[in-house]
Amino acid sequence: MEKRIILPVEGMSCASCSSTVEKVVSKLSGVKKASVNLATEKLDVTYDTDFLKEEDIAKAVKDAGYGIVEQYVSATFDIEGMSCASCSSTVEKAVSKMDGVKEVSVNLATESMTLLFNSAVTSKEDIINVVSDAGYSATDREVEKGSTETKEDNKEKHIKVMWKRFISSAIFTVPLLYISMGHMVGLPLLTVIDPIHSPVAFALIQLVLTIPVIAIGWSFFTVGFKALVKRHPNMDSLVALGTSAATLYSIYGTIQVILGDSSFAMNLYYESAATILTLITLGKYFEAVSKGKTSEAIKTLINLAPKTASVIRDDVEVSIPVEEVVLGDVLIVRPGEKIPVDGEIISGNSAVDESMITGESIPVEKKVGDNVVSASLNKTGSFKFRATRVGQDTTLSQIIKLVEEAQGSKAPIAQLADKVSGVFVPIVIVLAIVSGLLWYFLGQESWIFALTITISVLVIACPCALGLATPTAIMVGTGKGAENGILIKSGEALEIAHQLDTIVFDKTGTITEGKPVVTDVLVFDELSEHDILQLTASAEVHSEHPLGQAIVEKAKEMAIDLLSISDFLAIPGQGLTVSVEGISYFIGNKRLMTEQKINLDDKKETVNRLAQEGKTPMYVATKQKVIGIVAVADPIKPSSIKAITTLKKLGKQVVMLTGDNELTAEAIASQVGIDTVVSEVLPEDKANQVARLQKQGKKVGMVGDGINDAPALAQADIGLAIGNGTDVAIESADVVLMNDDLKSVATAIELSDATMRNIKENLFWAFGYNILGIPVAMGVLHLFGGPLLNPMIAGAAMSFSSVSVLLNALRLKRFKPKQ
Secondary structure (H helix, E strand, C coil), X not given: CEEEEEEEEECCCCHHHHHHHHHHHHCCCCEEEEEEECXXXXXXXXXXXXXXXXXXXXXXXXXXXCEECCCEEEEEEEEECCCCHHXXXXXXXXXXXXXXXEEEEEECCCCEEEEEEECCCCCHHHHHHHHHHCXXXXXXXCCCCCHHHHHHHHHHHHHHHHHHHHHHHHHHHXXXXXXXXXXXXXXXXXXXXXXXXXXXXXXXXXXXXXXXHHHHCHHHHHHHHHHHHCCCCCHHHHHHHHHHHHHHHHHHHHHHHHCCCHHHHHHCCHHHHHHHHHHHHHHHHXXXXXXXXXXHHHHHHHHHCCCEEEEEECCEEEEEEXXXXXXXXXXXXXXXXXXXXXXXXXXECEEEECHHHXXXXXXXXECCCCEECCCCEECCCCEXXXXXXXXXXXXXXXXXXXHHHHHHCCCCCHHHHHHHHHHHHHHHHHHHXXXXXHHHXXXXXXXXXXXXXXXXXXXXXXHHHHHHHHHHHHHHHHHHXXXXXXXXXXXXXXXXXXXXXXXXXXXXXHHECCCCEEEEEEECCCCCHHHHHHHHHHHHCCCCCXXXXXXXXXXXXXXXXCCCCEEEEEECCCEEEEEECCEEEEEECHHHHHHCCCCCHHHHHHHHHHHHCCCEEEEEECCCCEEEEEEEECCECCCXXXXXXXXHHCCCEEEEECCCCHHHHHXXXXXXXXCEEECCCCHHHHHHHHHHXXXXXXXXXXXXXXXXXXXXXXXXXXXXXXXXXXXXXXXXXXXXXXXXXXXXXXXXXXXXXXXXXHHHHHHHHHHHHHHHHHHHHCCHHHHCCXXXXXXXXXXXXXXXXHHHHHHHXXXXXXXXXXX
C-alpha cells in the first residue's frame, strides 16, 4: 500500500545537505518518490508500507547525520454508527491507510477514535470524510461544544430510542407469534385467520404485522447493506441478510398461497424475521444500558465539579459560573461547599475531604500557603484562596482527561480480538451460504430447510461480544482505579502491571516523607538541649540546606528565640561556622570536624547508633571539642511498611534505590522490610539501575516522585509516580498514584490482575459462544439426530452473548483491594 508523509528535517544548512538526505531516502527499498525542500526544511516521501516503515525512513535520515522533528498532533473523534468489532476494525483500517496518519485506535466500547497524524499532510476534515466514506460518522471532540455532556445526553437519548423501538416492535411481534405458532401448541385461533380454513388471510395478516417491525428496524438494513456494498460487512449485515432472506422467501410463499398453493401457508418465516429484529433490538437496548454503566466513572468525575463559584470582584462577593473564574481570582469557600478550582489558601484554615481525588478518606488539614484542588469538599472552616489553575488545567480536568485517554486506549491483548473480528463477518457469510448449499444438495432436504440453516448461521454469529470483551473491562478497570486514587494512563499499562515481578522504590519522598525532621538533641557539655537547638537554629536560619531548615522548623515549634550571630561562613559539603558573643562555633558533618582537627573518637559509638537508626548527625563544636549533636532524619511514611509487606505477599521482589550512604540506606530498608538495597546511586544513574534489572529478565515497576526519578520511571516496564510529586515525574509515569499512600502500588497490581482475568473470561465466552453456536446453527447436531437451531433462538442467543460480556465486565465494579 502506498503512503505519503512529510517529515520536518533539522540540521540541513545548504543544498548539499538536502541533496544528501534526498539520495539516502531514495535508495531505501520501497521508496517511490522522495524530495527535500531546503527552504521549508521538509522531506516529502511516498513509499510502500509493505516494504518500509516510517521509523526506517527516520533512522536513515538520522544515520546520514540529520534529525527528524516529529510534528504529529493527537486528536479524538466520537464515532457514530458502529455496531460491532467489525465496524471498529473497518474504521481503523480506513483511517490507518491515510497519508500522514501514524497511529490510530478505535474503541467500540467508548465509540471513539484516537489518532496521531501529521497536520502538514492530512487534516481533520480529511479524516472525517474517510470515516464517512467507510459508512460511519465522526465528530471532533475539540470542536463539539460541551462534548462530554452532549455525549452523555446522546447516550441517554439512544437508550430511550432503543427501548421505544423494542416496545413498538414487540407490539406487532407478539400477536404475529401467536397467529403463526399458537395453533401448533393448541392455542385457539379465529377461523377467519386459521391456516386450514383461510390460508390467504393467515399469510396476509402476518405480512401486515411484519412490515411495521421491518420499518422500525430499518437502520439494520440501511447500515448492514451499505457496509456490505462497501465490502466491509458487519453485524448489521448479518442481521439484514438473514431477516431479508426470511422475509423475501415469506413474500414469495404468500404470493404462492394467493395463487392457490395453500401448502406454503405452513412454511412462512415472517415471525422469524420479526422476532429476530425485536430480540436484537432488545439486546441493543441492554447493551446501551450496560455501556452507559461502564463509563459511569467519567460521568461521576464530571458531576464532582461545582457549577458556581463565590468570587471577590471589586471588593464584592459575587456568584459566577465556574467557567468564568480566571487565574488570580480570590474565591471564598464555606463549610460543606466544594472547591471550584485549584488554588492556594491566602486566609483561614479548614479540613478538606480530598477522597474523590486521592481515594484517601481522612480529611486533610489546610492552612495559609497550602494548595487546594478542585472538586474536593470543604468540611469545617471557611477560607479564601487564590485561583492557580482554572478550566482544563485543574486537577479534576486533568484526571478526567487521563481516564478518558486510558479508556480509549487498547491493551495488547485487544489485538487478538481485532484480528479475528476483521475477518469474522465475511467468514460467517461464506459459512452460511456453504452450509445452506450443502444441506440442499447433499442432505436431501428441502430448500426451505437449507434457508433455515443459512438464516440461523447468519443471525447467531456475534462479533459484538469479541469487540466488547477488552475495551469494556478496561473502561471499568481504569474507572475503578480512579475511584481508588490510581490513574492508569493506558490499556497497555493496565495489562502489564500485574506481570511485574520487581518493584523498585526511590527512598526520599517515596518510602520516606521527603521532609527531614529533628529526632534527637544530644548534649556533651554544660549547655542544655534548648541551648544547643537555639545555637544551631540561629546559625542555620542563614543557610539553605534542607537539614538546617529542619532544625529551624524545630526551633519554631518550640518557640525558641534566636540569637544574634556574626562571622557567618558556609563551607560547601561540610557545614558552617559562626560567632556568638565572641565564641566561634562549628556546625556540620564529620568532614568539617576533621578539617578543624576536632577529636570524634569518644563519639563513634553514639554516631554509629544514630546511623543504624537511619539518622544523620550534625555536630556542634567549639574550637576545642564537640559540645552536642543534633540528629536529623527523613521519617518513614506510615504506609510504607504495610505496602512493602503486601507486595512481598504478592510474590514481588522489592528493591530500594537511594543516593544515601550504605549505613543509612540499610537502616531505612531494615525498618520497612526491604531486603535488596542499592545505595549511593547518583540521580542520573537510576535509569541504568532499572535497565540492569531488566537485563536480568525482570519485569520492573519503578515508584518515584522527583525530577531525578523521571528517566527511571520512563525506563521501567511500568512507571508509578506519586501524585504529589513533580509534574515531570507524573508525565513520565504510566500510573499516577494521587495520594502518597504506597499501598496504592499493590492496589494497582491487584486491579491489573482482576481486569486481565476479566478480559480473558470475556474472550473465552465470546470465542466459546461462536465456536459452539455456529456449528449448531449449521446443523451439525441435526446430522446425528439432534435438534435444529431455530432462527429466533439464534437471534436471542446472539443478543445475550454481547450482554453477558458486558455484565461480566461490570463485575469489576465490585473490586476491592485485599490489603
